[in-house]
Amino acid sequence: MQYQISRNGQLYGPYTLEDLQRYIASGNVLPSDLAKSEEMADWVPVAQVIASAMATPPAPPAAESTAFASPSVNADQPYRGPDFGGSVYNPQAQAGNTLATSPYPDAPNLHWGLVLLFGFLTCTLFMFIWNLVVTGWLKRVQPTSTALYFYIGAVALAVVRTFVGLGNAVTIAAHKDLALVGGITGLGLGTVIWIVRLIARYSEMAQLEEHFNTVEPVGLKLNGVMVFFFGGVYFQYKLNEINAMKQAARFGAVRPY
DSSP states (O other): OEEEEEETTEEEEEEEHHHHHHHHHHTSSOTTSEEEOTTOSSOEEHHHHHHHHHHSOOOOOOOOOSOOOOOOOOTTSOOOOGGGTTOOOOHHHHHHHHHHTOOSOOOOOOOHHHHHHHHHHTTTHHHHHHHHHHHHHHHHHSTTOOHHHHHHHHHHHHHHHHHHHHHHHHHHHHOGGGHHHHHHHHHHHHHHHHHHHHHHHHHHHHHHHHHTTTTSOSOOOOOHHHHHHHHHHHHHHHHHHHHHHHHHHHTTOOOOO
16 A cells, blocks of 8 residues: 655655555655555545554464574675565665655755855845745744754844935934944944844754754765855855755665755
8 A cells, every 4th residue: 555645735656555655754755744655535644644553463374494594694795685585785875765755855956066156146145045945945844943044143133224324324424423332333233133144054954964864864074164154155065065965865876966
């Protein structure tokens, strides 16, 4: 029997019961996601489907020989044992299968060089927008993510700083002695914006590593120094690599990270 999976209005699958059990274990499918087969009248939580299947009595096992011979293990060869039904356990292929069948949407895939170019041409305005796009996607695949909120806060503060700057310009034009006050105000807001953006970057870093080392395991490791200096451009470079890996996995060409 095969099941469709529904999450936030999007459909995935169909998957077999064995697929669902494997994806529940890896975190790709959540127990709260809804599932439905052609034989079912209503959508029910995946946890209910798994529980019902486990409550069903298993078929009687086939007759087995009482004699058991220990497998011959060669250190240079992968282990082919009874637990795997004679198949080879290949961690790289397993990771590729997880990526190929992942129900999560790919990250925004604009080339990192274009992100850098557009950010330069717009005096970093594009970077504010692109950070919101990427962290909005991250919020969808990692619901506990908070990076989006920090970036929204930084954008709001930048807007406030713009209006304060315009007000200071008008005030200073009329009262030259207030120039120092206006400069300190602008510097203070700029510092706050920089701190909030820095918090957003490291929050995004932690949540990207969590997602791509658990539910979509690719062994992602991000460099804190690169995050500090390059932020969104560095994140996009890594996301481009991960998207390339997922595309390769879908076409059967698994490659290590």
